[in-house]
Amino acid sequence: MVNLIAYLISSAIGFLLIRLILGEKIRIPFFLHGILSIGLGLGVSGILTFFFLLAYGSFHAFGIILVHLVLLATLVVLNVKYLPFTAFLCKETITNNTIGMYIVKTLLWVLASILIGILSQQYPYGGWDAWALYNMKAKFLIEGGQHWTDITRLHWHTQPSYPLLLPLINTWIFALVQKNLVPIASMTGVMFSVSCGLLCYAGLSLFINRPVAFIASLLLLTNPLYIFWSTTQYADVLLAYYLLASMILMVLTLRTLEPRVALLAGLFWGLMPLAKNEGNVFLFFLTLATSITLLWGPRDQRISAKRMILHLLIGILCTSLMNIIFKIFMAPPTREVLFNPLTQNLSYFNLNGILTTVGFYFYTIRSPGWIFIWGLVFILGLINYRKWFALKESRIMGIVFAGFLLVLLYVYISTAHFDLIWRLQCTAIRIAFYLLPSILFFCFYTLWAKNPKN
Amino acid sequence: MCCCKAARVFLVDNMSLRYNILKSSIKLMEKYIRTFIIFIASVLIALNLAIGFINAKSQISRPAPIDPSIEFADLKERLQGIRQAGFLSERNSTAEGNDGRFLLAQYTLAPTMLDLNNPAHRYNVLSCATPQAAISIMRLIGAQPIYINTFGKIIAERPLW
Secondary structure, eight states: OHHHHHHHHHHHHHHHHHHHHHTTTOOOOHHHHHHHHHHHHHHHHHHHHHHHHHHHSSOOHHHHHHHHHHHHHHHHHHHHHHSOGGGGOOOOOOOHHHHHHHHHHHHHHHHHHHHHHHHGGGSTTOOHHIIIIIIHHHHHHHHOGGGGGGGGSSOGGGOTTSOOHHHHHHHHHHHHHOSOHHHHHHHHHHHHHHHHHHHHHHHHTTTSOHHHHHHHHHHHHTOHHHHHHHTSOOTHHHHHHHHHHHHHHHHHHHHHOOHHHHHHHHHHHHHHHHHOTHHHHHHHHHHHHHHHHHHHSOGGGHHHHHHHHHHHHHHHHHHHHHHHHIIIIIOOOOSSOOSOGGGSOOSSOSHHHHHHHHHHHHHHHTOGGGTTHHHHHHHHHHHHTTHHHHSHHHHHHHHHHHHHHHHHHHHHHTOOSSOHHHHHHHHHHHHHHHHHHHHHHHHHHHHHOOOTTO | OHHHHHHHHHHHHHHHHHHHHHHHHHHHHHHHHHHHHHHHHHHHHHHHHHHHHHHHHHHHHSOOOOOGGGGTGGGTGGGTTOOEEEEEOSSOOOSSSSOHHHHHHHHHHTTSEEEETOTTSSEEEEOOSSHHHHHHHHHHHTOEEEEEOTTOOEEEEOOOO
16 A cells, blocks of 8 residues: 555656646646656656665665655645646546446456456566566665665676666655565556556547547557566566657647647656666657657748757756766666677678568567557558658657667677577567557557648 | 530549549548458457456466575575675576576675676675585685575685785
């Protein structure tokens, strides 16, 4: 129960922060607001915990709780002072039909959440990398005292260059609960797993028919491999959630052209690199493609486009500052990416390496555990292919995915320190997992969304 | 001349009619495809739920798994306050191969940092398949065992001078 209070405090912080950023004029559906609050709140909690550790020098439960409560109180005061109570309420007509739909949706989501909760106990200690990397680092943050920074001096097998958001979130929860770390890590996984599925609905229902959006979300939430990988306590589920949130907010930014929405989008984009190193690639392509699209518009909109980009960058800086400090001053360089391929003798930097990588990915997404979800994605993609370029939001999403896959291909074929097949076995399925929610959103959005110009 | 114009008008009308028919049939086809996709997605959801129930049922009846840290758990209190210790094994500890014991030990003994294959520390954790292998490593580095647990994991101490 205390465990849930920690998540509630974080969500309240996220909720009030979003309300304050969007202000009185811009209103998003309450459901989307709530689901985004969970991710933003936990992200902010992780960042707060990091800066507390940096400032105080070691873990101190009461100190971390106090910092959270001070922030929460400040946000409450600011919200009460500057915004009317009804500022976040989106007017909605409620009929008997919608009530029936609400009941069906709620029941099925509760059912899916119970399934996720039960199946998360398949690995109560988490998957291999979960306890060996993330939970181990959380132990360093909690028990390491003044030497908590030793996590960046550990042997490279433990990946000391990996971002710390997941261990930091678990550390914050631990500060309040003061009990075993194992159920905390499991609960965080379940929380993000369910939130990601609900976010898929909340995001899609803004642009397409609600029943279709509901089917997309349920398709994701009940998929056996999605459930498995999202509850293994890896940071992949965090990236899956933040990537999906980033895509939704990018679409919302382009449709509303409101600087406040751009600021909120920037905050979420900046959280991606905190979850996993791959987040940097997504952040780069998303920022580049969106900025170009904004600047490409009519000449009279250039000034507002520049304002939008500025707000996006401010948002990104606010949340990624922690990662910048961690990467520049603390973490060792990663061994996973070879920035200068000329320095090593690369045995996979050839056509064979490319074919092996591509072939392995096709083999991975054909796995029976996905229950044909990737097949459905391919069908949707084939039907949609013309609309990929018709909608500017789809163009951006297409560029982001294509850019990421190219970078990924480079990382694989420039493998120098490992065996390529072993690397593919370890990573391919997890990458397919964290791409799935966003690709599903992309496919459903592109097929069902109407062009705002029409 | 008049006949030619009439023919052109007829042709244009005919073409625009055909175009409209094609457009409406594409729209209709798109509608059918969308319905078909919704149908497929619903079937997949039903399949997912069925698999989920089967998995959940077997999960409930399954005994609780063993804590992965059990092998090294009792070494932790003996390394309390030690910032860094060596981790030695006779086995190959590459990332692709067998670094599992090392990662297990590091997870269990955190926040003590383990230094893989570096015997230069005062305290070393030994994870060997046989006692003979452990003895030969200790002889090699001039260390004495100070604690051995039931899983054969050893903390060895060597004088530093």
